[in-house]
Amino acid sequence: MHATSLSKIRALTLISLTLSMDSWEQIKFPSEDITAIQIKGNRGKLLIYNIYNDGKSNKTIRSLITRHRNTVSMLENSGTSKPHIIWLGDFNRHHPYWDDPNDERLFTNEAIEDTEILIEAVADASLELVLLSGTPTHIHNVTKKWMRLDQVFLSDHSLDLLIACDTNPDYRGIKTDHLPILTKLSLSVSKTKTIPFCNFQEVEWDKFKESLGKHMRNLDSSAHILNQQQLDRHCKELTLAIQHTITNTVPKAEICNKLKRWWTKELSQMCKHANKLGRTSYNLKADTTHAIHSEHKKAVKLYERTLATTKKQHWHDWLERADDPDIWTVHRLISAPNTDRGKSHIPALKYKTRDEDRIALSNEEKSTALAKNFFSEKPMQEPRQDEFKYP
Numbered sequence: 339m340h341a342t343s344l345s346k347i348r349a350l351t352l353i354s355l356t357l358s359m360d361s362w363e364q365i366k367f368p369s370e371d372i373t374a375i376q377i378k379g380n381r382g383k384l385l386i387y388n389i390y391n392d393g394k395s396n397k398t399i400r401s402l403i404t405r406h407r408n409t410v411s412m413l414e415n416s417g418t419s420k421p422h423i424i425w426l427g428d429f430n431r432h433h434p435y436w437d438d439p440n441d442e443r444l445f446t447n448e449a450i451e452d453t454e455i456l457i458e459a460v461a462d463a464s465l466e467l468v469l470l471s472g473t474p475t476h477i478h479n480v481t482k483k484w485m486r487l488d489q490v491f492l493s494d495h496s497l498d499l500l501i502a503c504d505t506n507p508d509y510r511g512i513k514t515d516h517l518p519i520l521t522k523l524s525l526s527v528s529k530t531k532t533i534p535f536c537n538f539q540e541v542e543w544d545k546f547k548e549s550l551g552k553h554m555r556n557l558d559s560s561a562h563i564l565n566q567q568q569l570d571r572h573c574k575e576l577t578l579a580i581q582h583t584i585t586n587t588v589p590k591a592e593i594c595n596k597l598k599r600w601w602t603k604e605l606s607q608m609c610k611h612a613n614k615l616g617r618t619s620y621n622l623k624a625d626t627t628h629a630i631h632s633e634h635k636k637a638v639k640l641y642e643r644t645l646a647t648t649k650k651q652h653w654h655d656w657l658e659r660a661d662d663p664d665i666w667t668v669h670r671l672i673s674a675p676n677t678d679r680g681k682s683h684i685p686a687l688k689y690k691t692r693d694e695d696r697i698a699l700s701n702e703e704k705s706t707a708l709a710k711n712f713f714s715e716k717p718m719q720e721p722r723q724d725e726f727k728y729p
Contacts, residue, residue, distance in 0.1 A: 345370045348390040349427065358528040360700045363683060367405065371398050379525040381499060382422060385409075389427035396455050406463045422496040422525075425465060428516065429489050431456050436471045437486045444485065465491035468503045468521070474623070475505060475517050482631075484623050490521055499523045507620035508613045512642050517620070536584060537591040546587045553579035600652035608641040 340347045351373045353362060365374035371390040376383055391398045402425065431453040432444040460467075467489065469475075474484035490503055501522035509518050557579060563569050615634040622628045660668050687698040689707045698707040 339368075339370050343370050349373045349388045351375055351386070351388045356529050356532070358530050358701075359683065360702075361528045367401075369398060369401055372401070376421075377525070377527055379527045381525050382419060384422045384424065384523070384525060386424045386426070389425055389429065391427070391429045391431070391456075393430035396452060399456055399459050403459045403462060406459075420493070420495060422499060422523075423463065423465065423493040424521075425460070425463070425491040426489065426519070426521070428487050429456060430487055431489075432485065432487075433457070436467065436469075436473075436489070438472065438474075441483070441485065460491055463491075464494050466494050466497060468492045468497075468500055469519060470504065473505055475519065477515050477623075479515055482626055488516060488519060490519060499525055507617045510613070510616050510620075512638060512645075532592045534590040534592050536588040538588060540589045540591075541587065546583060549587050550579065550583040553582055600649050602648060605641070605645060605648060608637070608644060612637040612641045 348371050349369075353375070357377075361379070362375055362377045365376055365385070367374045367387075371392070373388045375386050375388075377386065378384075387402065389398060389402070406423075432449050433453045434445060437444055469488075469490045473486065475486055475488040477484050492500060501524055503519065503521045505517040506520045507517055510516075511518070557572075557575050559572075561568075563572060612634070615630065615637050619628075619630050619634040622630055656664070657668065684701075684704050687704050687707050689696055689698065689711060696707075698704045
């Protein structure tokens with residue numbers, strides 16, 4: 339709803355590029371604070387609701403209750419089996435069941451009443467809390483005390499899928515006061531195949547020339563080319579020599595979702611150092627006066643400044659060196675409208691084959707249907723006598 343709603347969007351779901359787009363789809367949900375996706379795996383369908391619940395309202399919780407009841411009613415009418423369901427995110431609710439029971443300042447009458455609404459919604463949806471009670475996930479910006487705001491709920495009939503659910507302090511992000519939560523499920527999903535490509539930027543050209551020279555010396559270049567067959571043979575031999583040289587001397591690389599042209603080894607080291615200090619700081623969270631907390635804060639700030647400076651400097655350097663065709667790439671980047679860079683799904687396509695109605699659901703079926711309709715060999719009609727004919 340980022341393109342239509344004037345309110346802040348407070349729930350964002352990122353999906354790995356390695357997952358096949360046939361294996362997942364986004365579920366429309368009329369809320370700025372919930373994003374929902376459906377994943378198809380070997381154990382059935384998994385519905386993931388990424389939730390931000392405002393601490394001053396129960397609007398999001400009530401919308402979840404309504405959606406769940408409608409989903410159950412629809413499944414019963416269609417005879418479809420129960421899907422696996424996960425509710426996860428920042429629920430902004432405190433309760434002695436998952437918070438520190440000794441921290442009585444959290445358990446006001448109003449807070450407990452609001453939490454009861456969440457507990458009733460979870461029970462109504464037949465969900466179970468899978469993040470271990472007592473595990474803190476959030477540090478207060480002022481008091482520097484740890485508490486529990488984030489939850490992971492899983493449908494009770496899906497508990498056999500659960501492998502692990504715990505916080506991961508090693509990868510706490512910059513400027514974040516919440517810990518990431520890692521949830522592992524036994525659910526196989528189809529993935530895309532990554533094709534390695536030749537990375538010519540990392541070529542050692544002296545070795546490349548030496549290898550190419552060896553292949554070239556084996557070619558019969560003394561004879562004159564007298565006909566087309568000899569020309570084709572020499573071209574083939576030359577092409578094979580270049581291809582063998584590329585295969586043997588050019589390193590391979592794979593495009594991944596973390597590939598950044600501006601990334602440096604220095605940033606990798608600083609990120610690793612900040613994560614290590616963050617893990618130690620979390621383990622010593624009970625001792626708020628320990629020096630490790632300020633040391634971690636300084637390391638994060640230094641990493642943040644270096645990250646921003648490196649990106650900015652890389653952009654400036656690229657602009658200074660930009661030439662045709664890079665200059666057109668620059669124009670495209672700065673003039674393109676803002677988007678969320680989300681992957682667009684082509685909807686199901688209806689088409690006909692020999693007067694039979696069919697529906698293309700997978701990417702392969704959609705590609706085949708589009709290719710047949712756009713590039714099918716149809717006999718050209720004879721032009722009418724009154725139409726203009728080009729010579």
